[in-house]
Amino acid sequence: MTAQAYCPDPWTPTAGENARTSALVDRFVELEAQVARARAEQATLLVSLAEIAVEQGRRSGSESEYDFATRSIAAELGAAARIPEGTIRGRMADAVTLVTGFPATFAALQEGRISEPHTRVIVAAGERLDDDSRVEFEGIVVSRAEGVTVGQLRSFARAVAEKIDPVPLTVRQAEAMALRGAWVSPLEHGMAEHRMIGPAATIYAIHDRLTQAATKLKATARAAGEPDPRTLDHIRADVLADLTLTGTPTAGDGLDAIHATIQVTIPVDTITGIGDDAAFLTGYGPIDPDTARRLAGNAATWVRVWQHRDTGALLTVDSYTPTAAQRRFLTARDEHCRFPGCRQPARRCDTDHTIPHSHDGPTTVTNLAHLCQAHHRLKHHSPWRMRQGPDGEIEWTSPTGRTYAHKPTPMVRFDAEAEVLMPDLHLSDEPPPF
Incomplete structure (x- = not known):
């Protein structure tokens, strides 16, 4: 990354506090990896137990006896571990799916590179794919999972699966609509859900x-x-x-x-009816093209986001305030607050100059990014440092000297085939009041 970083003068931890914080963070991350490896070992054991149940069922020659064998083993493990039998059977089935159907994902879990919640997201998104498509899916998603939170991974994994799945989304959407409904369940103390x-x-x-x-x-x-x-x-x-x-x-x-606002990215062929590629709902993932076209048709305005052929970004302006085109581009690029792991939608964030305009920071998309109020304050009132590269990647440096890179969401393509519905944005270069 080549861009300069603006460093304010906030409160500063002592060298001893930084050293202790760094050591504790190292230990916590190490323990997280140990937990992941332990979960992988448990999955291996559950698969072995499931194989024993299958063998017992085969010897009996009865499907009902096979089910009894599975229940028997699950009951024994549940009693030993003080876990309900039904939970154990569910975990056995999940383990078989993970170990046999997602080998690359399971290998990453064994090595402590991703967590068990990451594996659940990957399996949920890719389980519907055939074997060949699943190999391609894992090749893209697993490496991404190593550097993002579960929430960030979920939308990405859904988008990748959508691109790879040979069954059109319109077909799957029609089948899924049969699941819609509303339910109520009683809770204690006069409450219900x-x-x-x-x-x-x-x-x-x-x-x-x-x-x-x-x-x-x-x-x-x-x-x-x-x-x-x-x-x-x-x-x-x-x-x-x-x-x-x-x-x-x-x-x-x-x-x-008050009217609801959502951000949807729609390929131009889809919006014109020429094609049926999926659109993308920010924070969720792919939605069917018919829904996207209805949203576009009912919107008061909708605009195109174009990529600069040479720089990949919109042009710099001399004024403090970004142009409307720059704001649209940034909202599509960022989608959320640009602090790692934060999911606050861009429309509820401030548009911040990475290097403040008062310190000669240019009003360009490579020096602008969305920050929620909490992380905007963190940037200005703590030793955290932030800098932005020419590709929109942001690097955060913590008080202990650790760096955390945050890349724009790759599912949004800034080219002539993208249409985006956008709200207006609150623009600010100063931290909001406490």
Whole structure:
């Protein structure tokens, strides 16, 4: 990376604190790798137990006896480990799928390069693929998994599987629609749980509208000098109940005027009806082309994001404020806050100059990035350092001297075949108030 890094003058830990922090981080990472290797060994043992059950079933010559053999072994292991038999049987099945169907993923787990949650994401995304497609899928996804969080991996793995899967998404979407529904389950202490399964675009839009409403209510209460003691989750639940039972949020304050916002990347051939490639819902992954076309058709505006043929980015401007084209490009490139692991959507982040404009930092996409309020404050009020390379990769340096690279999400292609629906962005080069 060749770009300069701006270093503010925040509080600074002592050398002793940095040394101790670094040693503790090393030990924690080492233990995480040990946990992964132990989980891999457990998976191997579970596969061996499943093989014993298969052999016992074959000797009996009865399918029902085979099931009894599996249950018997699961019951014994569950009793010894104090784990429910049903959980053990589920883990045995998962272990067989992982070890036999995803050898590259299992090898990475054995070596401690990825965690068990990473393997679950990979298996869930790639299980539907045939053997040849799965080899290609693992070759792309496993290396990516070694450098990202589970949340970041999930969208990427779904996108890769979508590109490789020979069965069109429209066919799978039609089959999956049969799973939609809503359920209620009783909980203790006078509570209950409501669950809903539906199209991803619909569910994400619902959550976004609830989040906007909750944020607005918190801000209104704070401005009135009467802070709302509820958490955002509390308010989301309350607003959802109001909307469902009354058709409008009863709290007022203009909440009924809030509309959900989602970001969708749509290939140009899909939006024009020439092709049927999947579109991508930010934070989720591929969605079917019919849904994408309906979203584009109902949007107030939609714009194209083009890649500069020479630099791969939009042109620099002399002013402090980025152009509308630059903002659209950055929202498509970043999708989320650019701190490693953060999933705050770009539209709820500040657009920050990596090297501040007041320190001659240019207003170019290679010096602009989205940071959520928490990580924006971290950049300006702690010893964390940030610098950005010409390809949009950001390198963070911690107080202990460790570096963490964050690359833009690769599923979004900045070329003439991309269409993006964008909201307006709040732009700021200064950290937001506490």
